[in-house]
Each structure stands twice: as structure tokens, then as C-alpha cells.
Amino acid sequence: MPKISVIVPVFNTEPEYIQTALESLYNQTLSDLEIIVVNDGSSNPDTIAYLKQLENNKHVTVLNQKNMGQSVARNSALDIATGDYIGFLDSDDWLDNDFYETLYKQCETNDSDVACGVLRIVEKFNTHSIDKHPTCVINDLSSALSYITNGSVCSKLFKHKLFQNIRFPSGLYYEDNITLLELLFGAKSVSFNNTVFYHYRSNPNSTVHDNKRHEKRVRDSIEILSKINQLSKSRNSNERNAINRTFLNILFMQSEYLTNKKYREDLERMFGKRYIESFLPVPSKKTFLGRIINKIKRFVFRIQNGRVKIFKITVYKIKG
Numbered sequence: 001m002p003k004i005s006v007i008v009p010v011f012n013t014e015p016e017y018i019q020t021a022l023e024s025l026y027n028q029t030l031s032d033l034e035i036i037v038v039n040d041g042s043s044n045p046d047t048i049a050y051l052k053q054l055e056n057n058k059h060v061t062v063l064n065q066k067n068m069g070q071s072v073a074r075n076s077a078l079d080i081a082t083g084d085y086i087g088f089l090d091s092d093d094w095l096d097n098d099f100y101e102t103l104y105k106q107c108e109t110n111d112s113d114v115a116c117g118v119l120r121i122v123e124k125f126n127t128h129s130i131d132k133h134p135t136c137v138i139n140d141l142s143s144a145l146s147y148i149t150n151g152s153v154c155s156k157l158f159k160h161k162l163f164q165n166i167r168f169p170s171g172l173y174y175e176d177n178i179t180l181l182e183l184l185f186g187a188k189s190v191s192f193n194n195t196v197f198y199h200y201r202s203n204p205n206s207t208v209h210d211n212k213r214h215e216k217r218v219r220d221s222i223e224i225l226s227k228i229n230q231l232s233k234s235r236n237s238n239e240r241n242a243i244n245r246t247f248l249n250i251l252f253m254q255s256e257y258l259t260n261k262k263y264r265e266d267l268e269r270m271f272g273k274r275y276i277e278s279f280l281p282v283p284s285k286k287t288f289l290g291r292i293i294n295k296i297k298r299f300v301f302r303i304q305n306g307r308v309k310i311f312k313i314t315v316y317k318i319k320g
Helices: 013-026 045-054 072-082 099-110 141-145 173-185 212-232 237-251 254-259 261-271 273-277 287-306 308-319
Strands: 004-010 033-040 059-063 085-088 114-122 127-129 137-138 156-159 189-200
Touching: 004 013, 004 072, 004 099, 004 189, 013 033, 033 072, 045 059, 045 254, 072 127, 072 237, 085 099, 085 114, 085 137, 099 114, 099 156, 114 212, 114 287, 141 237, 212 237, 212 261, 261 273
Parallel strands: 004 033, 004 085, 033 059, 114 189
Antiparallel strands: 085 156, 114 127, 114 156, 137 189
16 A cells, blocks of 8 residues: 555646656655556647556556546545555645655654645746745644644645545535635644645646636635634634634735725625634835824824824814
């Protein structure tokens, strides 16, 4: 039985990207891996040809299915995975060579059911890390959630047993978030490591950046947050607050909140207006709104420091 099963869904990914992803698995310092590549109904001839060749690779199992989305592709692989642990790698990303060995050892040493590495965003001219957590072990859900700053399952390692009754919801964007929360519910402890990186390739041509799908992304973010909110109601107040805070930090769309009435009303109905507004950034002093706010603050300060008469006269003149 392999120590780790790694699931790699593919849909029309360029062969050079798939190769980079798989080579980062072939080069892992922990070699006892089961690699399951799922062809999710690719139509790109280059992708199809590459995956056809991959079927002859003894180190890889290739599953072919009609296009049903990443969630179904992952679920298909979960149904046949035999590893003690489960990892996920998107087909245009890659891992540090010691990624799985480090997280595996941390799980085994600390009896953790989940281990988290660092998600690093790789753009054309810039690279930055999403996660800022220390290397540590956490034994309660609220504290673990305080270190969760991305909802991706890809930068993490999970004990296989956690998936016994859990699968990814199909047809939704941001599906990782609800699945991650369900998996954390079943974890005795969560390990964090800040020395190994999952490299996420920011692709402006991917569906994440496709404006045609923008409305669906907005709807799906609300649906996922609704599911998360419902799940949180079964927990104590500390955990409920930690759950909502964590996933709103990840999924909250500020521009939609400010411009989309339905989005704003849906969020406020779920969480309350005051709570949602706490996720809006404090205006900078350099912005027009910031300057107005600071003028008001200075005016109030003057009132509080004995200039009440001026204030009363001003009010009287306005009223008159």
C-alpha cells in the first residue's frame, strides 16, 4: 500500500505544464506515491496525445471520463485511491521536492490527520506566499482555523480515512472550501509547516479569470458560504465565529459587496450587516473618503476639547 495517493485532474492543460507537475511528483524525496491522473474529457488534441502516452507510464494510473468538472474528477480518483494519505495537485502547478515527505513526517510524528504547507502564487513577474503560519501542531479547530488563509486542498495532506463519507460537491466553484472544512471537522490535530511550498501558477487564461463565468463565480461563492454557515451552526460559538471569519476572509468579494445589491443582501442576510462591514478595509488617508473621515475626526476632537460653543452656534445658524 503506498503512503500517499496524489490526485491530478486534467482538462485541456498544455502538455508542458502537465509534465512540470508530474516531474515534481517523480522527484519527490518520498517515493512511495500512487499518482492518479484523471482526464476530465479533454478536447485539446495536444493534451489528449500527451495523456495517451502517459497510459504507458508504470508510475501513473490514468482515468478517462467525460467532462464533468474538477470535483467529479477528484471524486473518481478518491474512489480508487489506496494510499494512507491523500494529496491533490492541479495539472498546471508543481511542488517542492520534499513537500510530501515533510508533511507526511509531520503527520506521523504528531499523529495529525491534516498537514498544511505554504501556497505560493507564481505570476509572470512576481511570486508571493499566501500562508504566513509558523511550523506548529494545533489540537483544536478554532486555533487551526486561525492559521488557514487559503481554502485549497492542494497545499495540504490528508489522512485517507477522513474521506470516508466526504466528497467534493460537483458543479460549483470554490468547492475546496466546503470540503476542507468538512475534513477539518474530522481531524484530531492539524500540523503546519512553513518550509515547503505548493507553487500555484496564476494563469490569466484559466476559468478562474474568465469574465464570462463571473456571474456564476459570484453565485457559487454565496452558495458555498451558505453551506459553510449552515455547517458552523452545529459547532460551539468559538468555533462558529472562527469558521465564519476564516472563510469570509477567503471568499468575500469586496467589489461585489459595494456594487451588487443582491450579493450584498445575501451576505447580510446570512451574517448580518455589521459583521460583513468589518471585512471592508479602513479607508486610507490618501483617498477622498479617507480625507473626509479624518476631517470629521478632527472636528469631533475639537468639540471634545472645549469648543462646544462654536458647535452650538453653527447648529443654530444652520437651523435658522
